[in-house]
Amino acid sequence: MRAGQLNQRVTLERFTETEDAYGATVTDWATVGTFWAAVLPLTGKEIIAGDAVAAITDVRVIMRYQPGVTAADRLKHDGKTFNVVTVINRRSANRELELLCKVAA
Numbered sequence: 001m002r003a004g005q006l007n008q009r010v011t012l013e014r015f016t017e018t019e020d021a022y023g024a025t026v027t028d029w030a031t032v033g034t035f036w037a038a039v040l041p042l043t044g045k046e047i048i049a050g051d052a053v054a055a056i057t058d059v060r061v062i063m064r065y066q067p068g069v070t071a072a073d074r075l076k077h078d079g080k081t082f083n084v085v086t087v088i089n090r091r092s093a094n095r096e097l098e099l100l101c102k103v104a105a
Contacts, residue, residue, distance in 0.1 A: 006036040010061060011076040012069065029074065037063035039077050058082070061099040065089065075101060 013029040020026050040060045059082060061075060075082045082101035090096045 005038050006063065008037055008039050008077065009034055010037045010039065010063065011035075012066070013074050013076065015072060032073070033066070035063050035066065037061050037077075058103050059101050061097075061101055063097050063099070065094045065097055067094075069097060069099070074104060075099065080104075 011034045012032040014032050015027065016030040017025050017027050038061070040062070042058060042060060061077075061082075069084070069087050071084050071087060073084045075084065081104040083104050084099050085102050086100040088098040088100070090098055
């Protein structure tokens with residue numbers, strides 16, 4: 001992966017539960033971090049030719065490997081929120097992740 005291709009900032013968020021000052025459980029999205037990534041919209045050809053997972057995704061996000069990223073996380077990019085549908089550890093090398101994402105409703 002060439003660093004020049006990772007030219008967009010994405011914020012990774014994770015759903016968390018915490019306690020407020022009164023001891024009540026509060027659920028909200030917490031920022032895991034902000035990372036450089038390549039955000040690539042899927043073309044019509046990729047959507048039609050893809051498998052069932054790719055067929056329901058809107059963007060492909062390539063970023064450096066971050067441990068613990070799951071399909072329960074979400075990304076924010078350019079004012080939009082994307083739910084992570086699939087996390088692929090490319091070549092199982094722990095060097096880069098490919099995230100297939102869908103625009104959050």
